[in-house]
């Protein structure tokens with residue numbers, strides 16, 4: 001009972017603000033910051049980007065010290081991730097968990113001068129995904145318990161909570177409606193163990209909601225229903241009518257949790273978004289419609305309620321940036337979740353807390369030279385197909401797929417696209433535009449219409465070849481400090 005009251009007082013300021021004040025944006029909006037990119041935007045640039053856009057929470061997928069250092073002293077609240085591949089050893093050994101905490105948390109949380117505000121350790125990344133089978137989930141609760149013990153031993157357990165992000169496919173419902181929702185039978189027992197663990201430590205339940213995939217995979221879910229459109233055909237459950245896929249998914253989660261005996265657990269939507277390329281209906285304009293629809297919905301009367309579980313306590317968009325090395329086993333759209341492109345340019349407008357102001361792009365991004373690799377049309381191209389396939393397998397041709405931004409390129413424009421992707425991923429190394437003599441380096445941008453032929457970022461790896469400039473660094477930090485002063489007051493209200 002006491003713990004419930006404690007939880008309510010922690011949650012109440014957030015929800016009441018969300019509901020009662022005519023806020024320009026949801027407070028507590030965060031983003032996932034993944035780094036599965038061949039040329040990641042430098043961490044300090046990313047942190048500038050977050051601050052400039054009032055994004056005050058990030059969820060990471062690992063504990064990369066460069067990312068954590070860049071967040072030090074920033075006032076941004078952080079979730080640190082533990083990859084699935086580490087779950088087995090963390091379950092097997094408390095020592096391994098203690099080393100993980102010591103190496104990856106202690107110095108960042110405890111450093112007084114440049115503290116990183118770590119709220120959560122996410123044990124695994126959707127280890128319950130059905131496609132993983134039993135590879136990871138049997139180790140989750142043991143790994144979480146060992147990390148919890150290691151936090152306790154290093155006096156960090158009060159500050160840092162242990163969570164385990166869960167995929168939406170851990171839930172199932174025969175009718176497709178919330179009233180029959182339950183956990184997938186194969187993970188049911190483990191989910192109950194996990195919830196018992198979370199309950200004991202008053203940690204929230206981290207869960208993904210996947211409107212795009214649900215729409216993509218189910219003929220009976222309309223785009224209108226996925227995008228919060230007023231024209232959507234409503235779905236009736238026994239006691240409730242659903243007008244959009246978000247509410248239906250959210251109640252599916254609540255219902256399964258209640259059925260399992262955990263009606264009170266706090267819910268954090270740790271991942272939600274809409275991709276912009278690589279599949280039909282993955283476009284910037286639909287992503288904007290979805291994201292605006294979601295944010296408006298969370299403010300709207302239909303989402304208002306006195307019952308606290310009617311709203312998630314926090315929400316993390318997926319994702320901040322595009323990542324050209326993400327696995328595409330689930331679809332070519334997987335590399336295009338970013339609200340921003342790989343180089344930090346806003347693809348569409350969304351209110352992260354900056355009000356009616358437009359999103360601010362990453363500043364002073366450093367690129368490789370303005371050079372591209374294309375196919376030489378004057379050569380015999382009869383054998384070019386295999387070369388393009390190899391280039392695509394190694395690099396990123398997801399924009400060429402049906403519905404993608406470069407799908408309309410005709411042959412051999414699409415071959416040039418493949419060649420260029422490979423060339424850019426290899427730091428514009430001249431050898432990487434050879435292609436049996438069929439490649440040609442050009443300084444004329446081959447981009448056409450919506451199809452962007454990229455120039456990759458200059459990274460520390462490629463930097464050694466070129467000289468770099470830091471001229472505007474001082475100016476940007478001044479701007480950032482000013483923005484921080486402006487936003488600091490809001491953040492304090494949620495600590």
Ligand SMILES: *[C@@H]1O[C@H](CO)[C@@H](O)[C@H](O)[C@H]1NC(C)=O
Nearest residue numbers: 090091092093138139142143
């Ligand atoms: C997790 O670790 C415990 C303790 O070492 C061990 O007994 C258990 O079998 C492990 N779990 C799995 C699924 O291997």
Ligand SMILES: *[C@@H]1O[C@H](CO)[C@@H](O)[C@H](O)[C@H]1NC(C)=O
Nearest residue numbers: 062063064083099100103104
């Ligand atoms: C700390 O985290 C990094 C990145 O996730 C990982 O590679 C490393 O093994 C971790 N340290 C320990 C001692 O587990």
Ligand SMILES: *[C@@H]1O[C@H](CO)[C@@H](O)[C@H](O)[C@H]1NC(C)=O
Nearest residue numbers: 174175176177218219220235
């Ligand atoms: C939608 O279709 C899926 C399978 O394609 C089915 O499992 C589900 O029950 C259907 N949902 C509704 C509400 O009709």
Ligand SMILES: *[C@@H]1O[C@H](CO)[C@@H](O)[C@H](O)[C@H]1NC(C)=O
Nearest residue numbers: 182183184185188189192260
């Ligand atoms: C899940 O596990 C609980 C507790 O063991 C059990 O009562 C329930 O019937 C199970 N549900 C399913 C769908 O397997």
Ligand SMILES: *[C@@H]1O[C@H](CO)[C@@H](O)[C@H](O)[C@H]1NC(C)=O
Nearest residue numbers: 233234235236237239240241
């Ligand atoms: C759903 O319920 C509403 C009233 O709650 C009713 O007007 C509507 O006809 C129902 N729709 C379907 C498809 O049953």
Ligand SMILES: *[C@@H]1O[C@H](CO)[C@@H](O)[C@H](O)[C@H]1NC(C)=O
Nearest residue numbers: 223279280281282283286403
């Ligand atoms: C969504 O994709 C389908 C299939 O390609 C297409 O017919 C439809 O026009 C698309 N809708 C929008 C709004 O882009």
Ligand SMILES: *[C@@H]1O[C@H](CO)[C@@H](O)[C@H](O)[C@H]1NC(C)=O
Nearest residue numbers: 379380381382383384386436
């Ligand atoms: C294409 O490949 C075939 C088989 O490897 C080879 O015989 C032929 O000479 C090649 N053509 C060109 C133009 O390279």
Ligand SMILES: *[C@@H]1O[C@H](CO)[C@@H](O)[C@H](O)[C@H]1NC(C)=O
Nearest residue numbers: 388389400410411414415418
């Ligand atoms: C390029 O387009 C041609 C003709 O539409 C197609 O056969 C080929 O598979 C495409 N190649 C790539 C790499 O997309």
